[in-house]
Amino acid sequence: MERLEKLLDKEQFEKIRAIDNPELHEFLADWIEWLEPDKVFVCTDSPEDEAYVRWKALYYGEEKLLETPNHTVHYDSYYDQARDKANTKLLVPGGKEIPFLNTKDRDEGLREIRELMRGIMKGKELFVCFFVLGPRNSVFTIPAVQLTDSAYVAHSEFILYRKGYEEFKRLGRGARFFRFVHSAGELDERKTSKNLDKRRIYIDLVGETVYSVNTQYGGNTIGLKKLAFRLTIQRAVREGWLSEHMFLMRVNGPNGRKTYFTGAYPSMCGKTSTAMISWENIVGDDLTFIMPFNGVARGANVEKGVFGIIQGVNPEDDPIIWQVLHSPVEIIFSNVLVKDGKPYWNEMGMEIPEEGENHSGKWWKGKKDKEGNEIPPSHKNARFTVSLEHFPNVDMDALEAPCGVEIGGMIFGGRDKDTWPPVREAFDWKHGVVTMGASLESETTAATLGKEGVRAFNPMAILDFMSVPLGEYIENYLRFGEKLRKAPKIFAVNYFLRDENGNWLNHKLDKAVWLKWMELRVHGDVDAIETPIGYIPKYEDLARLFREVLNKGYSRKDYEKQFTVRVPELLAKIERIERIYREQVREVPEELFEVLEEEKKRLLEARTKYGDYISPFVLERK
Ligand SMILES: Nc1nc2c(ncn2[C@@H]2O[C@H](COP(=O)(O)OP(=O)(O)OP(=O)(O)O)[C@@H](O)[C@H]2O)c(=O)[nH]1
Numbered sequence: 001m002e003r004l005e006k007l008l009d010k011e012q013f014e015k016i017r018a019i020d021n022p023e024l025h026e027f028l029a030d031w032i033e034w035l036e037p038d039k040v041f042v043c044t045d046s047p048e049d050e051a052y053v054r055w056k057a058l059y060y061g062e063e064k065l066l067e068t069p070n071h072t073v074h075y076d077s078y079y080d081q082a083r084d085k086a087n088t089k090l091l092v093p094g095g096k097e098i099p100f101l102n103t104k105d106r107d108e109g110l111r112e113i114r115e116l117m118r119g120i121m122k123g124k125e126l127f128v129c130f131f132v133l134g135p136r137n138s139v140f141t142i143p144a145v146q147l148t149d150s151a152y153v154a155h156s157e158f159i160l161y162r163k164g165y166e167e168f169k170r171l172g173r174g175a176r177f178f179r180f181v182h183s184a185g186e187l188d189e190r191k192t193s194k195n196l197d198k199r200r201i202y203i204d205l206v207g208e209t210v211y212s213v214n215t216q217y218g219g220n221t222i223g224l225k226k227l228a229f230r231l232t233i234q235r236a237v238r239e240g241w242l243s244e245h246m247f248l249m250r251v252n253g254p255n256g257r258k259t260y261f262t263g264a265y266p267s268m269c270g271k272t273s274t275a276m277i278s279w280e281n282i283v284g285d286d287l288t289f290i291m292p293f294n295g296v297a298r299g300a301n302v303e304k305g306v307f308g309i310i311q312g313v314n315p316e317d318d319p320i321i322w323q324v325l326h327s328p329v330e331i332i333f334s335n336v337l338v339k340d341g342k343p344y345w346n347e348m349g350m351e352i353p354e355e356g357e358n359h360s361g362k363w364w365k366g367k368k369d370k371e372g373n374e375i376p377p378s379h380k381n382a383r384f385t386v387s388l389e390h391f392p393n394v395d396m397d398a399l400e401a402p403c404g405v406e407i408g409g410m411i412f413g414g415r416d417k418d419t420w421p422p423v424r425e426a427f428d429w430k431h432g433v434v435t436m437g438a439s440l441e442s443e444t445t446a447a448t449l450g451k452e453g454v455r456a457f458n459p460m461a462i463l464d465f466m467s468v469p470l471g472e473y474i475e476n477y478l479r480f481g482e483k484l485r486k487a488p489k490i491f492a493v494n495y496f497l498r499d500e501n502g503n504w505l506n507h508k509l510d511k512a513v514w515l516k517w518m519e520l521r522v523h524g525d526v527d528a529i530e531t532p533i534g535y536i537p538k539y540e541d542l543a544r545l546f547r548e549v550l551n552k553g554y555s556r557k558d559y560e561k562q563f564t565v566r567v568p569e570l571l572a573k574i575e576r577i578e579r580i581y582r583e584q585v586r587e588v589p590e591e592l593f594e595v596l597e598e599e600k601k602r603l604l605e606a607r608t609k610y611g612d613y614i615s616p617f618v619l620e621r622k
């Protein structure tokens with residue numbers, strides 16, 4: 001406290017003194033001394049402190065006002081537009097190599113990051129913020145403290161997370177809290193991070209602390225989002241619950257029935273656009289905690305806001321997001337095109353100006369970057385940041401429920417052009433965990449730096465964030481199901497099937513029909529067709545739902561094309577997955593191989609009887 005008293009002015013010091021936690025005090029004193037900010041501001045839960053951060057984001061030029069009240073725009077450096085996987089490392093003692101995880105020796109990593117951060121906040125203001133993951137005052141709650149010299153990062157966190165200063169006061173010495181230390185580093189004239197060659201995101205799993213430096217992009221910097229996620233996965237596996245890259249939503253069944261679903265799809269693969277379907281209700285769009293209570297799986301949103309992809313948001317497909325983005329509620333637009341104070345983005349379904357300002361600076365149509373690529377109006381990974389409370393379709397009770405909501409179904413999906421059908425149901429928990437979750441593959445997207453469109457192994461859509469050996473993670477999943485009296489049904493979806501010419505086989509809104517079908521299946525209200533890879537919908541049920549939900553026809557031909565069981569592709573996939581688990585992952589539960597083997601056998605038998613490509617109508621008659 002003596003050190004802190006010297007480092008802080010009286011008002012800020014009093015705010016810290018009100019929290020009785022010596023561990024926190026020491027952490028703050030150490031880092032404030034080390035970072036050497038000119039000024040420190042401590043945020044309590046008061047609206048004034050939040051407003052101060054908002055104002056500072058404008059004052060320091062990290063955000064600019066747009067025409068609509070409460071709207072601002074923020075830019076990240078042209079080369080800092082997505083998550084940097086290569087420079088995101090897990091610090092583990094001895095630098096133990098773990099397959100599929102990017103690890104580094106803990107001592108070495110801590111030394112490197114401390115060196116990079118020494119005195120890095122000279123001339124800058126440091127914001128000390130307190131938040132919680134999960135609903136406040138609940139079994140899910142995890143407190144966290146964020147240190148950052150970016151008012152944009154702090155501002156984003158006020159929109160995305162529940163405030164935690166009072167929670168820290170309440171918990172006092174009992175708080176088991178996460179720590180995040182971030183610096184955007186030196187900024188250029190556009191107020192974007194300059195030293196990208198020294199961009200580092202280091203996750204200290206032992207100290208439950210994450211360091212992030214020389215970057216501003218949200219996925220690299222917002223402590224409570226993907227940085228905390230690595231820490232919560234570790235806690236969940238140790239304690240026997242699930243921390244997942246999943247949306248959480250309510251699907252409305254017949255006669256007012258409410259059924260909650262989670263969905264795990266990799267980044268940029270449809271979580272937000274699914275959870276936002278206007279006649280259903282959103283609880284969360286990215287991160288979900290799931291705990292077993294009395295034999296029932298219950299889920300809660302880790303966050304309270306959306307850091308969503310803006311490309312493709314248009315009034316027809318996403319009427320609610322569109323409406324919110326055009327209302328005067330607090331929103332940060334990032335990496336979009338701005339002209340005369342108005343934001344524009346790719347594929348917004350209307351004409352876009354031919355010049356303005358965007359993530360590349362002054363922009364005009366046809367402008368090329370240093371590599372000779374034409375720069376689109378907005379970046380593919382441009383995003384909007386907004387609180388869920390502003391969405392007319394939010395399920396507020398579920399969002400704040402201290403014990404979460406009962407989960408009826410869990411969905412897995414990814415970008416797969418030729419293998420999985422649009423929707424199917426697992427035979428049971430184990431079958432779903434292994435053949436749908438643990439077998440997930442998806443094409444890479446612009447949410448991470450690097451090449452797009454490459455099919456990649458991505459179990460549970462979580463591989464980028466994995467922080468424990470994969471075998472342990474899957475083992476925890478399998479055991480989780482055994483703790484439940486009534487396990488959620490597991491489903492797999494594929495929104496991204498293409499025909500021979502590369503055209504999509506489904507419209508963006510077809511997913512609304514798959515959801516209604518899954519809701520009925522959770523309650524046993526419709527029959528299904530048994531196939532070697534699980535249950536698929538009957539044509540008549542889908543045709544009725546297409547009419548009811550979308551007021552659209554659905555032809556037998558389309559159904560047959562979409563739901564044909566593609567045996568060669570499915571077998572090739574099992575081969576790939578089995579090889580990965582046998583040759584690359586260590587200590588895989590034996591059940592995984594058994595379940596894959598059984599699936600392979602069913603496919604081979606079916607092929608003998610019906611051939612390579614099996615029509616759902618054939619399977620229905622059998
Ligand atoms: N073809 C096709 N594209 C879709 C569909 N649903 C979503 N997309 C596209 O997927 C992209 C983004 O999906 P989101 O829902 O924002 O992604 P997310 O899973 O929430 O991703 P993160 O926020 O990165 O974790 C957008 O470019 C959408 O246009 C679909 O049904 N069909």
Ligand SMILES: O=C([O-])CC(=O)C(=O)O
Nearest residue numbers: 083218219226267286447
């Ligand atoms: O974390 C981010 O940068 C945004 C996101 O949801 C993801 O990439 O999955």
Ligand SMILES: [Mn+2]
Nearest residue numbers: 245266267286
């Ligand atoms: Mn995500």
